Amino acid sequence: MSNRLPFTYSRTAEGLKRSRSSGGLVSALDPVLRKRGGTWIGWPGVELRGNERISTRAGSYRIAPVPLSEPEVARYYRGFSNRTLWPLFHSLPALSQFERVDWEGYEAVNQRFADVAEKHAREAELVWIHDYHLMLSPEFMRRANADARLAFFLHIPFPSYDVFRLCPWDHQLLRGLLACDLIGFHVETYARNFLDCAARILGARVDMESMVVEHGDRVARVGVFPIGIEFAEFEKAAMKAGRERKRERIVLGVDRLDYTKGIPERIRAFERLLELHPEHVGEVVFLQLAVPSRSEVEEYQDLKREIDGLVGRVNGRFATSTWSPIRYLVRSMPRERLCGLYRDAEVALITPLRDGMNLVAKEYVACQVDDPGVLILSRMAGAAETMREALLVNPFNLDDTAEAIHRGLTMGEDERASRIASLRRRERRDDVEAWVGGFLTAAAAERADLQPISDEEIHRWLVSYVKRYPLCLFLDYDGTLTPIAAHPSKAKLRKTMREALARCAGRRDTEVSIVSGRAMADIRKMVGDPDLIYAANHGLEVEGPSIESFRHQDLIHYEGRSRDLLVGLEKIARDGAWTEAKGPTLTFHVRPVPESKRKALLEKARVVMANHGYQAREAHAALEARPPIGWDKGRAVLHILRECYGPAWSERVRVIYVGDDQTDEDAFRFLSGLAMTFRVGSAETPTAAQHRLPNVDAVRRLLEWIGARPRADSELLDASR
Ligand code: GDG
Numbered sequence: 001m002s003n004r005l006p007f008t009y010s011r012t013a014e015g016l017k018r019s020r021s022s023g024g025l026v027s028a029l030d031p032v033l034r035k036r037g038g039t040w041i042g043w044p045g046v047e048l049r050g051n052e053r054i055s056t057r058a059g060s061y062r063i064a065p066v067p068l069s070e071p072e073v074a075r076y077y078r079g080f081s082n083r084t085l086w087p088l089f090h091s092l093p094a095l096s097q098f099e100r101v102d103w104e105g106y107e108a109v110n111q112r113f114a115d116v117a118e119k120h121a122r123e124a125e126l127v128w129i130h131d132y133h134l135m136l137s138p139e140f141m142r143r144a145n146a147d148a149r150l151a152f153f154l155h156i157p158f159p160s161y162d163v164f165r166l167c168p169w170d171h172q173l174l175r176g177l178l179a180c181d182l183i184g185f186h187v188e189t190y191a192r193n194f195l196d197c198a199a200r201i202l203g204a205r206v207d208m209e210s211m212v213v214e215h216g217d218r219v220a221r222v223g224v225f226p227i228g229i230e231f232a233e234f235e236k237a238a239m240k241a242g243r244e245r246k247r248e249r250i251v252l253g254v255d256r257l258d259y260t261k262g263i264p265e266r267i268r269a270f271e272r273l274l275e276l277h278p279e280h281v282g283e284v285v286f287l288q289l290a291v292p293s294r295s296e297v298e299e300y301q302d303l304k305r306e307i308d309g310l311v312g313r314v315n316g317r318f319a320t321s322t323w324s325p326i327r328y329l330v331r332s333m334p335r336e337r338l339c340g341l342y343r344d345a346e347v348a349l350i351t352p353l354r355d356g357m358n359l360v361a362k363e364y365v366a367c368q369v370d371d372p373g374v375l376i377l378s379r380m381a382g383a384a385e386t387m388r389e390a391l392l393v394n395p396f397n398l399d400d401t402a403e404a405i406h407r408g409l410t411m412g413e414d415e416r417a418s419r420i421a422s423l424r425r426r427e428r429r430d431d432v433e434a435w436v437g438g439f440l441t442a443a444a445a446e447r448a449d450l451q452p453i454s455d456e457e458i459h460r461w462l463v464s465y466v467k468r469y470p471l472c473l474f475l476d477y478d479g480t481l482t483p484i485a486a487h488p489s490k491a492k493l494r495k496t497m498r499e500a501l502a503r504c505a506g507r508r509d510t511e512v513s514i515v516s517g518r519a520m521a522d523i524r525k526m527v528g529d530p531d532l533i534y535a536a537n538h539g540l541e542v543e544g545p546s547i548e549s550f551r552h553q554d555l556i557h558y559e560g561r562s563r564d565l566l567v568g569l570e571k572i573a574r575d576g577a578w579t580e581a582k583g584p585t586l587t588f589h590v591r592p593v594p595e596s597k598r599k600a601l602l603e604k605a606r607v608v609m610a611n612h613g614y615q616a617r618e619a620h621a622a623l624e625a626r627p628p629i630g631w632d633k634g635r636a637v638l639h640i641l642r643e644c645y646g647p648a649w650s651e652r653v654r655v656i657y658v659g660d661d662q663t664d665e666d667a668f669r670f671l672s673g674l675a676m677t678f679r680v681g682s683a684e685t686p687t688a689a690q691h692r693l694p695n696v697d698a699v700r701r702l703l704e705w706i707g708a709r710p711r712a713d714s715e716l717l718d719a720s721r
Contacts, residue, residue: 001041003133006030008045032436033061064120075105081133090260090354114140131155135176142179151182151443156356158190178215182443184225186357186382203691216683216692219448225439229362231431238367241340249284252345254360256293259303262353262395269401271314277406282323291332342367347374347408351395355381365423372420374408389419453698458705468713469654470509470720477516479660503707519582537585539636554629555584565612572604591621634670652720
C-alpha cells in the first residue's frame with residue numbers, strides 16, 4: 001500500500017492517460033510485485049468522474065485504487081504530506097507548514113486507505129505499507145483487525161527528536177507507526193532517531209540494543225533495510241544503450257526537481273570548480289537532468305525559478321561561442337537512454353541536502369560497464385552510510401564539492417576502477433530483491449514478546465524523582481490493580497498484588513490512596529485494607545484514617561435524580577446490558593452485549609443521561625453517568641494532597657499516579673509536571689501520562705519497588721507532616 005499506484009493517470013483531451021509513476025518507490029516495488037503477485041493499493045493520481053474506471057490489474061498483480069477528491073488531495077497530499085512531513089523529515093523545518101485542515105485531511109485519507117486495505121487484504125499474509133503519506137493507516141487497520149500482520153517502510157529519513165517534536169501531531173504519527181509489527185528504515189541513524197522519539201515523546205519502552213519498542217500492550221520491531229536497485233537490469237541496459245559518436249566529458253546530475261536534492265548548491269559548486277580550476281572551461285559539461293515533480297506545490301515552483309536563474313547566470317558568465325558549462329534538461333528520459341548517460345558520464349554529482357537513500361547513486365554504479373567513472377555523493381544521503389568508496393562531500397561546502405569534482409575529473413584509472421569495483425560488488429549483492437527478501441523475512445518473524453519490566457528499569461524511572469522524599473501514591477483499581485473482569489464483582493485482587501500494596505501502605509513514609517469509579521462500600525470491600533485512603537465515585541467521596549471524610553456538597557441535589565436516571569437506563573437496557581447504581585454516579589454496562597449492538601445502545605444511554613442532566617463518559621465497555629459538578633479524579637487528588645500535606649504539598653512529597661482509564665486522564669492532566677504518571681494497558685488511546693505500563697503485572701512490580709525502596713530522609717519526613 002502506497003500513496004501512488006505504479007502508474008499515474010492524468011486527464012487529457014482524449015480522456016484518461018496512463019503513465020508510469022516516477023520516483024524511487026515504484027522503481028523498487030513494481031518488479032517485486034510482478035514476480036510475486038499480490039495487490040497494490042494506492043491513489044490513481046486523478047479524480048475519477050462519473051463512470052470512469054481504471055484498470056484493476058498490472059501484469060501479474062491486482063490493483064486496488066483509493067479514489068480521492070480534489071480537496072482531499074489538496075490537504076492530504078500537497079498539504080500535510082508534502083508541505084509538512086516532507087520538509088520536516090528532511091530536517092528543513094523552516095519550510096514546514098503546520099495547518100490543522102491539512103492534518104485533518106491526512107487523517108481522513110489515511111482512514112480511507114485503511115478501509116480499502118480492510119476490504120482487499122482481509123486474508124492477506126502481510127500488509128506492507130509504504131512511506132510518509134500513510135503513517136496513520138496502520139493504527140486504523142489495527143483497530144479493525146487486531147491480528148493483522150502489518151509492516152511499514154519509510155523511504156525518507158526519520159529526523160532527530162529535536163526536529164520531529166516540532167510537529168504538532170508528533171504523538172499521533174508515532175502511535176500510527178507503532179501499530180505495526182515491523183517498522184523499517186533505510187539506515188541505522190533513522191531507526192535510532194525513531195526509537196529515541198518513541199521513548200522521549202510517547203514514553204514507550206525502548207530496547208536500543210535489539211531495536212524493540214513496547215508501547216502499552218503492543219510490541220513493534222524496528223529494523224534497518226537499505227534499499228537496493230534492480231542491478232542486473234541497469235547493467236544490461238547500460239550495455240545495450242546507444243553511444244554518441246563524439247564523447248564529451250560529462251559531470252552528471254539526475255534528480256526529481258526537489259529542493260532536498262541540492263540542485264542550486266550543486267550548480268554553485270560547479271561554478272566554483274570553473275573559478276578554481278579554469279582548465280576545465282571549454283572541456284567539461286555539467287549535465288543536470290531534472291524530472292518535474294509536485295509542480296503544483298509553491299515551493300517547487302520557486303525552486304524551478306531559482307534554478308532557471310542560476311543556470312542562466314553561470315552559462316552567461318562562462319559560455320564560449322561553441323561551449324556552455326551547464327546543460328539543463330527538465331523532463332524525464334526513457335530508462336535505456338538514462339542508462340547510456342550514466343555509463344558515459346565521467347563523474348556523477350549526487351549531492352542532496354538530505355535524502356532517505358538515493359537510488360541514482362546506485363544506478364550510476366550499476367551502469368559503469370565501460371571506463372569506470374567517479375561517484376561523488378553527499379554525506380547527507382542514506383546511501384553514504386554504505387557507499388563508503390564514493391567521494392563523500394558536504395553539499396553545503398561548495399569549495400569542498402568543487403575540489404571533489406576536480407579530483408574526480410583527474411583521478412587515475414586504477415583508483416577509479418578499485419572504487420567502482422567495490423561499489424558494484426556491494427550493489428550487485430544487496431539489490432532490490434535482496435532488500436525485499438530481507439524485509440519480508442523480518443516481517444514474517446514471530447512477534448516480539450512483551451518483556452517483563454525489570455527492577456533496573458523501574459529504578460531508572462523513579463529513583464531520581466522520588467529521591468529520599470515521602471511518597472503519596474494514587475492508584476486506580478479496575479484495570480490497574482486487577483485485570484478487567486467480565487463482571488465488576490469478579491475483579492478480585494491477586495495475593496501478590498495485595499502483598500505489594502500492603503508493603504507500601506505499611507511504610508510511614510508512604511501514603512496510598514485508591515481512586516476509583518466504584519461506590520465507596522464496594523471499593524473498600526474489594527481492596528479490604530482499612531489503612532488506605534479511598535476516593536470513590538470518581539473522587540466525589542473521600543474517606544480514610546488520616547483524612548477528614550469528604551462528600552461533594554452538590555451531591556445532595558442529585559439523590560432524587562439518580563433514582564430517576566436508574567429507571568430511565570433500565571428501560572433501554574437490552575441484550576444483557578445492565579446498570580450499576582453507585583449512589584451519586586451510575587454505570588451502564590454493555591460488556592455482555594454483542595459487539596455489533598453496543599454502539600447503538602451506548603448512544604441511547606448517552607441521550608438518557610443527558611436528558612436527566614448527567615454527564616456521560618466512556619469507560620471500558622460501559623458508560624459512566626456523573627453529576628456535572630466540575631469534579632473529577634484530578635480534583636479529588638488535589639483535595640487529598642492539600643488535606644494531607646497542606647497547600648505547599650509539592651515541596652513536601654513526591655506523587656505517583658497509576659491508572660488505566662479515560663477517567664484517569666483528568667488526574668494525569670492535572671498532575672502534569674507535578675507528579676510521575678503511568679497509564680496502564682492498550683496504547684491505542686492517547687494519554688497525558690508520562691509513561692506507559694503494559695499490564696497489571698508491571699504495576700505490581702512498580703509497587704514492589706516502592707515498597708522496598710530506601711527509607712525517606714527523616715528530616716523530609718518530619719517536614720511533610
Ligand atoms: C525516495 C527517497 C529513496 C529520475 N529521473 C529519471 C528517472 N529517475 C528515477 C531514477 C531513480 C528514481 O527516479 C529517483 O529515486 P531516488 O532514490 O533518487 O529519489 P526519490 O524519488 O526522492 O525517492 C529516496 C527512494 O525513495 C527509494 O526508497 O532512495 O531517498 O527520497 O530510480 O532512476 N527514471 C527515468 N527517467 C528519468 O528521467 N526512466
